[in-house]
Amino acid sequence: MPNERLRAAMAAGGWTYATLAGKTAVDPKSVERWVNQGRTPRRATAVLAAETLGEDVHALWPALRQARAARAVSPELVALYDQRADVPISRFTDLMAQAQGHVDILVYAAVFLHEAYPRLNDLLRERAAEGCSVRIAVGDADSENVRQRGEEERFGHGIESRCRLALIHYRPLLGVPGIEIRTHGTTLYNSLYRADDQLLVNAHVWGANAFAAPVWHLRRHDEGGIFDTYAQSFEAVWATATPVQER
Known part of the structure; x- marks a missing residue:
């Protein structure tokens, strides 16, 4: 399922797959998968992408919050x-x-x-x-x-x-x-x-x-x-x- 929240955040800031990939040190194809296939990046990468876009990381990737709850890790970390x-x-x-x-x-x-x-x-x-x-x-x-x-x-x-x-x-x-x-x-x-x-x-x-x-x-x-x-x-x-x- 596509990540429409991420797509909208990128569009609002004029970010392309390539430019966001450059900021997060990943391949542009990875960013494309985040958007079009709803893939969830590794946590450190997700945090960096969210900070770059000025978004809440859990709003972009709710799965991160769910994974944290399962591990009893504070959502503030x-x-x-x-x-x-x-x-x-x-x-x-x-x-x-x-x-x-x-x-x-x-x-x-x-x-x-x-x-x-x-x-x-x-x-x-x-x-x-x-x-x-x-x-x-x-x-x-x-x-x-x-x-x-x-x-x-x-x-x-x-x-x-x-x-x-x-x-x-x-x-x-x-x-x-x-x-x-x-x-x-x-x-x-x-x-x-x-x-x-x-x-x-x-x-x-x-x-x-x-x-x-x-x-x-x-x-x-x-x-x-x-x-x-x-x-x-x-x-x-x-x-x-x-x-x-x-x-």
Whole structure:
């Protein structure tokens, strides 16, 4: 049975088999089968195609939702990465670039963002200028929990230095309307990178650096789901964090 929803989405955006195939790294004949034969691609490919078309992946391929229900997997899970090092930097920056309402970052340091994408501050300024609320919480380098984390990772004072470096990276954003920066001293169980209703969660594993720990990509589905659980944890930390003052 043809996938009329997919056909309509492609037509609305002027996508051809070849152009969508190029975006999803498949053969154009595969895209043709999705449309004309109702074939369901592999989940990662389906997610990429849906994001490219600006559609909900489960609306395009209901079979994916059914398969997830059978496996008792949360419908909010878009992708799971073995470790943060496997996540392309474009996954972080593209989500932020698309945000219209919220960009929230909760980390100890995460200096990899600025190192891999030097124009991150420009991107955040652009989002704020468009009316997006940008909130950034980095670790307080002098807090006991940051020090303890360094010991657990056998990183010594390295993480404290990286917290200070992260703050140096973000300081040029102080005073920019729509952007707030705070420091926190909480026990951080996960690093969070939110863009509207999508969220990248970098789990923290005892004794391992964050780059070696898993990441799950979530998309908010229903009220009270796992996305909301993490969003609420951000709010709880944010409420206790200390605003960074302009010098």
